[in-house]
Amino acid sequence: MHAEEVARLVDRFGPEIYRYCHRLTGRTQQAEDLYQQTFLKCLELTLTLDEQNNPRALLFSLAGGIFKNEQRKAGRRLAIARPIELDGDNAPEPPAPDDPAQTAQNRAQSAALLAAVDRLPPKLRIPITLAYGFDWNLEEIARMEKAPVGTIKSRLHKARQLLKKEMEAQGYGTL
Template sequence: MDRDSTIIELCQQGHSAGFARLVAAYQERVFRTAYTYVQNREDAQDLTQEVFLRTVRAIDSLDTARPLWPWLRRVTTNLALNLLKSRKEHLSLEQLPESALPAGAADEPAWTLLDLTRALAELPPLWRIVVTLRHQEDLSYEEIARLTELPVGTVKTYLFRARRLLRDRLATREE
């Protein structure tokens, strides 16, 4: 029996050790994902707590044969999207000034992790989520579209524009 199925079964049987294992196994990953999306420590902590509360409420419906992380990622992403939308931080392509989109592709610079983290934080929230799902979580365009409830074409456009903007901002930092 693998770790996730053991955790789910213990939680379903009402053992506190199951919940402790769930939190120990996934708290850091859920927090990092939430923080990447919302760029605020307190909000990420609140989202992390809410993810685990929702997990406990839904534990009886979880399948022991399936891994937990995809389900936790979906809950984390949905909660983050809801928070960002409630704050009207959802920025569409039409709202982004044309000057924010670089005209030409820069040579790929030698970036530091700090530079990349800062540049990622400057992206519009939905772009940041799409980039994170593609490059950190290695999801396909179709999986990202399902998770964010965006058309596949919009996911591709957000990724294209976000990559260009990241490249431009990182190239500017290097100069």
């Protein structure tokens, strides 16, 4: 869409879409982010605005789809690494400085994982390093690798599978 068309949509449906975003997220900051992502997505679309095809429904659909995708991402992140509370009653105890066995085990596992990453073929090593070492998103990696986002997703999945298999073979259990 052209910027003028998106500006008209913001003027016409903006408050309603914002309320919908706030209803979905329940938080002001997340609602504002979702609202902005919805209209940014409109700018990325290559279609032209047709008033006969209910642009309001298109906006609601975009906002809902973006929200669902973000929820799925958050669910996957939680499945991989559970957040821990650093303050309060449930704060984890810091490792005892006199526990050299645990420190040595953690260092050995980290070294084994880094060595396993180094053994990956470059087409798998680069995306996994950028994604987990530097927090790059899929689009940034795809742009840098000059590959479709789907290919990057596939490479990350394959790399994680290979790393998991190698770490389990070395006796480190599931990652």
